Amino acid sequence: xxxxxxxxxxxxxxxxxxxxxxxxxxxxxxxxxxxxxxxxxxxxxxxxxxxxxxxxxxxxxxxxxxxxxxxxxxxxxxxxxxxxxxxxxxxxxxxxxxxxxxxxxxxxxxxxxxxxxxxxxxxxxxxxxxxxxxxxxxxxxxxxxxxxxxxxxxxxxxxxxxxxxxxxxxxxxxxxxxxxxxxxxxxxxxxxxxxxxxxxxxxxxx
Numbered sequence: 001x002x003x004x005x006x007x008x009x010x011x012x013x014x015x016x017x018x019x020x021x022x023x024x025x026x027x028x029x030x031x032x033x034x035x036x037x038x039x040x041x042x043x044x045x046x047x048x049x050x051x052x053x054x055x056x057x058x059x060x061x062x063x064x065x066x067x068x069x070x071x072x073x074x075x076x077x078x079x080x081x082x083x084x085x086x087x088x089x090x091x092x093x094x095x096x097x098x099x100x101x102x103x104x105x106x107x108x109x110x111x112x113x114x115x116x117x118x119x120x121x122x123x124x125x126x127x128x129x130x131x132x133x134x135x136x137x138x139x140x141x142x143x144x145x146x147x148x149x150x151x152x153x154x155x156x157x158x159x160x161x162x163x164x165x166x167x168x169x170x171x172x173x174x175x176x177x178x179x180x181x182x183x184x185x186x187x188x189x190x191x192x193x194x195x196x197x198x199x200x201x202x203x204x205x206x
Contacts, residue, residue, distance in 0.1 A: 003037050004153065004176045005190050014183045018156070026153065027060035027125055038175060039067035042123070042151040045173040051148050052118040053077060055140065057096075057107055057132050060125040064153060068123060077114060079107040079136060092142040096135035107135050109143075116144030127152040127174060130161025137170075154178065157191050 013021040025031035042064075051072050056065040057079040069076035091108040098105055114120070120140045124132060133150055140147055147170060155162045155174035158181075165172045177191035 001190070002041075002175065002193075004034070004041075007031075007034055008154070008176060008178075009188060012188070014181050014186050014188065016183050018158075018181065020154070020156075020178070020181060020188075022154070026063075030063050035063050035067055038064050038153055039071055041175055042068055042173065043071050046121065046149050046151070046171075049121075049148050049171075050119050051121045053114070053120050053145075054123055055079070055109075055114070055120050055136055056123045057081070057136060061123050064125065064151075065123045068121070068151070072121075075113075077109055079109050079139060081105045081107055092139045094135040094138040094142075096131040097129070098131070107132075107139070109139050111143070114140065114143035114145055118143070118145040119148040120145045121148045122150045123152075125153045127155040127161045127165075127172075128159045130164050133161065133165060149173065151175075 007025060008022060011022065011024045015021055023029065025034050051074055053074055054065045054069045054072065054076045056062055056076070058081055062078050065076045065078065090111045092111060092114065093106055093108045095104055095106050122133060122136045127133060137147055149171040150165060150173070152172065152174040153176065155177045157177040157179050162172060162174065162177070177193065179189045179191045181188050
């Protein structure tokens with residue numbers, strides 16, 4: 001069992017409707033130590049992969065993406081879900097249905113922040129049906145970039161997103177994959193993943 005799975009078991013709360021609340025450490029209050037470990041582990045898993053930019057979607061993926069951008073020393077871009085007074089018309093736009101909020105969101109990235117030929121690492125906190133990730137893939141494609149990989153904190157393995165993305169040929173790394181959740185008993189079963197070692201990545205263990 002890895003550090004994130006342990007944290008989910010001790011601090012996560014299962015809600016009716018296949019909802020996992022991790023807002024005590026990930027998407028409301030942020031545990032910087034856990035986020036830092038996530039960033040280090042993602043970079044370990046993608047060792048040898050060239051990354052020019054890290055892309056996420058507001059808001060919960062921003063913390064992970066920021067620390068990861070620091071490790072790679074590359075810019076971090078987050079797709080926005082809402083228009084503001086200073087939003088530009090010059091943008092890449094896609095749409096994604098939110099499993100959590102039960103609504104369709106348009107997401108966009110201003111054109112100057114993604115360029116043709118860039119290798120983009122997509123990062124998010126949760127993967128369920130894959131809608132948000134597919135929207136980000138679409139945005140990268142519109143910009144003429146290349147998806148270098150997809151990094152997810154928590155994948156709901158009982159939903160279709162992970163299997164779909166892997167079948168499409170994307171390099172997908174999820175730090176914790178939930179195989180099943182029992183709301184009544186508050187129990188979680190994780191999918192077994194290959195044991196990983198630090199190897200010579202230039203990154204020291206925490």
